[in-house]
Each structure stands twice: as C-alpha cells, then as structure tokens.
Amino acid sequence: MTDTAPSPDSVSSAARQLSDPAFITTLRRQMLRFATLQLGNPELAEDAVQEALIGAMKNAHAFAGQAAFKTWVFAILKNKIADTLRQRQRLVEASSLLHADEEDEDFRELFATHGHWQHDERPQTWGNPEGAVHNQ
C-alpha cells in the first residue's frame, strides 16, 4: 500500500486551511458559477457542487493544501457535471419515446420550458458510490 498517513503537523495545517470560511465560501461560489454555466440550471448545479464538496472533504486531513484541494474538488465537479448531463439526456430521450403517443399525460411536464427539471420532479440522488464499493 503506497498511501502513507500524513504527519500530525500537515493534518492540522490542512484542516486549518479547509476550515477557513473565506476559502470555502469563495471556492463554493466559483464552483457554483462554473456548474451553473455548464448545466444551465441552478438547482442541478447546487446539487453537483454540494456532492463534489462533500466527496472531496472526506479525508480532508490528507490534503496538501488549498491549491491541491481546489484542483481535486473541481476535478470531481467536472465529472459530476458530465455524468449529470449524460443521465439527463437519457431521461429526455426516454420520456419522448415513452410518451410519444400520449397527449393526456406528457412526461415533459416534469421539465420546465427550458428543458430542466421542475423543482418538485427532480430525480433523487444517484446514491453513494463509496457505499456501493463497500457493498460489493
């Protein structure tokens, strides 16, 4: 196993950096701007940012500092965005096929006019990949 435990000094230093509210607030704002631009939907963006931040902060003690943390959390966010876009595309395709012959009940009701989820109709989270690994 090549993953070594961080020294107590680096743990406290990294923890201090990550518990700096200004750092996290700025980072979160940057992430949200990026995700909203990519997804075109503030709520989906909020979800992606939240999941990326939580995922990244697990084991925050092992981070080498703010710059590394930012690289890491943005990498996670980009994947979440790519995955969300793909999943949403599949749902849209499924909905158009599923409800092609129906006029009374249109699946598109789930989406707002700009093609994004209505607030109350959004899918639930996709689950916890870590938990899935654990369960294998």
Add this chain to the structure above:
Amino acid sequence: MKTLILAGGGHAHLFVLEALRHHPRPDLAITLVSPTRWQYYSGMIPGWLAGAYRLDECRLDLRALTEAAGVAFVEDSVIGMNADKRCICLSDGRHLHYDLLSLDTGSESDIAWLAELGERLLPVKPLGRFVTSWPTLRAAAAAQPGYRLVIAGGGAAGVELALAAAQASAAHITLLTGNTGLLAGHHRRARRRIAAALVEAGVEILNQRGAGTSTGLVLKDGRELAADCVIAATGARAPVWLQVSRLALDAAGHVRVDATHRSCSHPEVFAAGDVCARDDVLLARSGVHAVRAGPALAHNLFATIDGRPLKPYSPRRWSLYLLACGNGEAVASWGPLSAAGRWVWRWKDRIERRFMRRFTLGASPTQAKSKLTQCALKQQSGPPEESSP
C-alpha cells in the same frame, strides 16, 4: 390471455426460464427482453481474462433458453416504463404492455467520478460491452510499452479484474480502492490474502479515490495519475429510467421490494438482482443474491397469476465469495472464514461450471433434473452452492 414480461436476462430470470422449461405455461403470453442474446456470467469473466476459460464457456444463449421455455425473445433495451399504465418502453420506441412484470435488468457501473475520462473509461457494466472491449485494450497494452491501466474499485470485482489483468496483459496496473480500502466488509484475513496476491502480481494499490480527467485521474493530494484506460468497477447504481417509472424507489433509486420481491407500490411488478432494494433487509449488491432469489422469484410470479400464496426469499447471513487470483489460485471468504490456494480455485471452477451447466441446454447428464425442479418450483432451498457472480 395474461401477459408476463421478463425485463432483463439476469441470474434470477434464468430460474424463471428453467421453471418454464420444466412446467410450460401455454396459458400465458411471456416475453423476455434483453439488450443482447448473450448473457455473460460475471463469476467466470475474470477467469476468461486470465485465459482459464473460452468466452463461449462464460455465456448463456438467451435466445435458445427462451425458445426452449416457450417464451418470446425481444433483443432490445428497456429504456423507460410507466408502472401506472403497466407499460415498458424499448429503445426502438416500442411499448410493451403487461399484466405482470418482473425486472431483472441489473445495474450500471457508477461513473459519477469518472465521466470526464471519455474514451479512456471502460465500465465493467454492461458486461457485454466490457467483454467486447477487452481484446482491444489488451492489444493496445501489448503494443504500447508502459501502457497504464487503472482499475477503480476495491470490491470483489475490482480485485478480481486487477489480478486477472496482471496475469493477462503487459500493462502497468494500479488498483484504486477508494477510502474504505481493499474488500471492505470482508474479514481481515481474506483482505490480507488478497493484498498479498496483488503485491505478488505486481499491482500497485492506492487506498484512495480518483476523479477522472481527459488524461487519467486526479488524486486527493492534487497529484495526477496518467492512465491509458480506467476500468470502472466502482460499484453499481440503479438505471436512471427508474426515476420516472412511478415505482416506489429507495433513496438511491432502486425498486423497493418486500421479502417476496414484489414492488412496494405496484403489486403486479416484481424485481430481483441489483435493480431492487429490499425494504426489510440490506442485501449486498452481489450476484449471489440475484442467484439465490431466483427460485423464489420464479415461484412468486406464477403464484401471483394462479392466486397461490407467495414465498419470501430469506438471505443467509454470510455469502461465500470465491475470488480468482488469476494464477490458478483463489481466495475464499465466508464471514469470519478465509482460505486460499489452488484447491480453492478448483472449488470455484467446479461451482461456476456447474452453474453454467445447469442453464445450458443439452448439457452433460450430470445435470440433476430432480434438484432443478426442487429448487425452482418447490422452493425448498436456493442453489446448492454459491460463488461470486
């Protein structure tokens, strides 16, 4: 005439086909839908990678099995359903209506952390695509010195793939286990044995997660891990179309079922395997449970139609996992017990081959017909032994 649709060709549905082969139901119109006629058996795929099996030994022909069971076969994917209207939708736009539906479509590899890899990503599921892509990957690894293969996922699938790939290819292999480490949930002795086998096979182990980029992975310390290919064995997630199915789902999007594997919201829908989540017990996402729930599912589908009482599937406390090491050895892990060696591989090989023989038409006479009927219809027990599909 009532219509029964079997969506997916997973392990549990093999038992339904078997029951129909022995007790045909001409009073029902039954259709099985699967994206491919070949159902690959995950328990043997690592053995195929390592060269222990031919591909045709690791797959079942759903077309032949359905024909023998008097079931119509539709080669297509389910891409949506409306449970309120008792209808499933196929990728070609066709709608199939049912009186009774059984879902065994399996799950997908969870690629939420890896989607940015694009062409470099090879998810383990669907298995058919993985099997088709493997020879290309192997050829690329042979042609390119220093080819780097990363396997993401420290569960049974990731471990077996890493060990088989180390045996079969020239690639430099890294196993990214995630924060929970190797084989979380298994006994420490089994974990130690597997760790030793990985080290011996030259597999690099990193106990952390990675996020995909266009060239490989970023690790939590900001370090980049270049990868020519990343195999996602990161665990399973439910197909996204279930979100709009109108079925009751758990928080992770799996179909909620009771102990008889009947949907908690729609009594005319059953589900087994990775696509479902039991309301009463936490089942590991393992083929073991899909196999063992199969006989109960077969019973309950026909009992529903005939108005007979349903029977629950009661999972055992521990499941036996037999993990191939790729070098003619295997590690057994069953609750607190663990063992390793060539004899474990022979044991695994016997169990896997017996499973395949059971579902292969015209297989050798060692197939115990009386046992089949007992298991599938009388519900006295699950399959005699289980392994790590």
